[in-house]
Amino acid sequence: MTDSRDHEQRSLYRRVADDLRADIVAGNYGAGASLPSESELAARYDVSRGTVRQAFSALRAEGVIASRRGARRIVLSGPRLQSFTELLSFSRWARAVGEEPAGRVVSLERRDATALEREQLNIADGSRIYHLTRVRMLSGRPVMIERTAYPDRVGALVAGMDPDIESITERLAELGVLFTDAEHIIDAVPASTEDARLLDVRPRVPILRERRRSTDPSGTPVEWSEDRYLGDAVAFTVHNSVAANALSRQPGPGPSTKAR
Amino acid sequence: MTDSRDHEQRSLYRRVADDLRADIVAGNYGAGASLPSESELAARYDVSRGTVRQAFSALRAEGVIASRRGARRIVLSGPRLQSFTELLSFSRWARAVGEEPAGRVVSLERRDATALEREQLNIADGSRIYHLTRVRMLSGRPVMIERTAYPDRVGALVAGMDPDIESITERLAELGVLFTDAEHIIDAVPASTEDARLLDVRPRVPILRERRRSTDPSGTPVEWSEDRYLGDAVAFTVHNSVAANALSRQPGPGPSTKAR
């Protein structure tokens, strides 16, 4: 419940964008409906046309609207919108979709980084990292395993937290470690025996795997995580367009003749 | 082979963005390297600062760069970039990653739309659609099953094509049916018996499922497709940030016991 003062403080174009986004999720414009014109909004908010365009540009980058020359912008609707924060914090997300989140720490250790971890976190050979494994639950049912590597500096902060804390990301933000960009690699793998044990399912069940590298505003990696979701528990949705495409398809490891 | 004339013809900011993107993928700036400043580029191309900002804005929406007040923009590197077209066309994508694409039409029929298809394609009860099933191969190995529903008007064009055509999407574009926006739902499911037969694997093997609704510039749905990839053949990557987030997480159908 970010109050109206936050709303007022931010820039003008954000205020316009927030209002439009709120109207869209509230259903005030049906899917495919056309939005007010730039000049109409400029008059309504008493701002310049450029400011209104900036607001629309932000919504377009979120995949909420489409626009073409000559015609008014239209609502693409689709799934409920989520902020970047909501995507990173499992518990915040769970509450937003009406479920009760829970978590259990399986292990937390400080050890030498593997080659992959060094590459993803962009740290030198011999560096040490903190590695955290957690099982996440929705309404009591285990649905996800989180295996996260933090660089030493960030991991030290994580290790100092109450293990039962809900959102590590939000606590880190309070401590000045901001997550602003992330790259996600999404594929499907069979559950390992350990996965099966932790999630209470049979081995080789389909798992939706999300590997993620998050960085702070300066581009420094602050987390490398491999999250494994039960196949029937979660889906990811992505919006893209000719104008703004953040999605790409990559070849996988290939036939598991012997296996990765 | 879009030649340099195309390059010249387009808008100034696209030219700047294209050059920057090309430099980035060529590795002229390493990951994390800082990019030229706005004023430097403005001088180099003899354009205004606003035009340069528009170019950067496009790259930010693609997840290629990050920027923050006061400091120069930085390269986020990450995976090779892909255009929207390359994402939609399997064969184009296959060639771009150095594989030999192939396809086999399993079935093409015209029938009444299901409830889901009517909803996704936004068409009236009793409408008819064209439904196409194809198996796609990489270097001879079947890796994906494509089950696509086209609205009647589009499907009629598809039905008139040579079944062995490589890219239906590109052929449709030539015929005036443009794909400009898409929404993707990605999850993991076990292979059905039919999937297993078509992909030559055992049933219940993990499948990466991508359901996709594509629309034309006016927001009219032109395709609803369910693509099933062999788990080890493909991965999707997504880039997002606080400023531009087109990715969201949705609850799945729940325990398959019966439930939900």
Next chain:
DNA sequence: GGCTCAAACATGTCCGTACATGTAGGCAAA
């Protein structure tokens, strides 16, 4: 060498204007 601080630099926000280019709706003619 290390520290402080201020200036130079870089991006963010906002304004205004001008013209290009595509869409949609209404009017008039066939």
Next chain:
DNA sequence: TTTGCCTACATGTACGGACATGTTTGAGCC
């Protein structure tokens, strides 16, 4: 009624200026 055209309207592109706010860097001092 239908067709064709033309005129508003809407968005796209590009310019210019101004000020706000954050980062980096280097000079100068301890």
